Amino acid sequence: MSVPYPPPPSYPALSYELFPPRSTSAEVGLWKTIRALEDTRPDFVSVTYGASGSNRDTAVGLLERLLDETTLKPLAHLTCVGNSLAYLSELVDELISRGVRGILALRGDQPQDRSLPEGDLQFASELVELIRRVERSRTAHLCAGKVAVGVAAYTTRHPESPSFEHDIEVLLAKQAAGADFAITQVFFAPTHYSRLLRTARRAGVDIPIIPGVIPFTSVRRLERLSELAGIDIDTQLRERLMNAGNDAQRRRIGIQATVDLAHAALDDGAPGIHIYTFNEHAAALDVLDRLDLSRPPAPGLSQSA
Template sequence: MSLPLPPPPSYPALSYELFPPRSTQAEDSLWRTIRALEDTRPDFVSVTYGASGSNRDTAVGLLKRLLNETSLKPLAHLTCVGNSRDYLMELVDELISSGVRGILALRGDQPRDSTLPEGELHHANELVELIRRVERLRTAHLCAGKVAVGVAAYSTKHPESPSLEHDIEVLLAKQAAGADFAITQVYFAPEQYSRLLRTARRAGVAIPIIPGVIPFTSVRRLERLSELAGVEIDAPLMDRLKNADDDAGRRRIGVRATVDLAHAALDDGAPGIHIYTFNEHAAALDVLDRLELSRPPAVGLSQSA
């Protein structure tokens, strides 16, 4: 009588965010980063998408290269504001036809000087519904599988939201529309992710919520991020970074703080870690090395009996 097989080992998910290159030099640098990150066997890499589809060709080109030239599984960012419903359906169809099996559905930035046209998509949950609609039309091409649809979550209040409770309601609407998982925007304090997870679960959010972290190694980048995203910077951390003796010391402080934040999220039950790389691999790999995140064995390696 054969013994039952043990359950497969459980590994936290690992993923990175990349953005399409803006020049030939940036492309060369990006591909050095891609090859370095590929060695860590991430579960997926996300590829950002410009406002109103401003870099569609570059983004789609990068997605296709990742599919055809690497072992990586790309997650395509997609924003709905500023794009027509027909355009979005065409683009989702193109992504699925190209082999993309993961899409991050985002609202995008609201236009400052114009109103959104009637009949078009105004919110991310509507984009999730549109993706599911195209998916149903493509069932045969997906071999009875499906597209994994992710959405954004906020550990700190969205800049345009009246409250954290409203953010949870929005997340619930995305889940109801068919979202499979969520990735948080950058945050600085462990209790912010803990609060999001606790509040979301109480409200009925059941999908995985993956914490998004950035290596805290660049003062300029953190200040710019705070300005653009409305995320309050951790003042003691910024003081330590600014008062570091040199770049090496600043990097050690930033990596340690990022690792501590990621460890706290995993201890709270996070299903994995998503690292915002800014197309640079050195700091991301430093974080990963010190995080000591368990990874599955490389596919194709033989094991002796």
């Protein structure tokens, strides 16, 4: 009689978002953040990419340093707006050649002045398909493995979408094109994530949908994100932050609100948490400390160590 093996322990996924530095001083600060976040043993860190490759060199340079100088696994953002098919194919091939094994496929936003060319691809699902085509041409180099492809998901209606239901159809199309997982844009209410998850599952979306959260410590940042994402800010949270007696109290209020939002998402079945850091580690680590996520043991340590 065979003895069944016990299932491996399950841990919520943990990841962070970083963006390439714009100056030497910003680079110094970013690497302090990277080293601090590395100690938490995240599953991956995402690296943003400017519209039409405006920061290609710094983005690729950061990806290389993460691969060469850290234990972190980078997820490279890639946008298709304003880019040609040839350019995108070349860049995906370059990323694979440099050792990147995760790509977040995004449409990207056209600047308000419409200064970018139209580009050959109109939708993120087409970019997912392109990544898979390049991947198939590099199967031998990947040792028969694959590239993990992520996409964006929206807990409320995308600003350019006719409806929330249409956004679900778009997410389903991204899955059909070959996406492995999705990360949500910023949201402010627990019900936003639970509705997305419930509606997406009913529609046939079965890939993991990871909630993306930000430390709610800056009113100005919340207002800016609300404007960019086209979502209503939590007015009660905004007033609590505005009426805080000092910065320390404002920070405590914001961190706790973020932790509450993340806990609610995990209780709803979220597979993990993605933290938008804005290249600052202190608030992200405060959120993580209070969230108290169970993490796998460090490499080389047994479960009982």
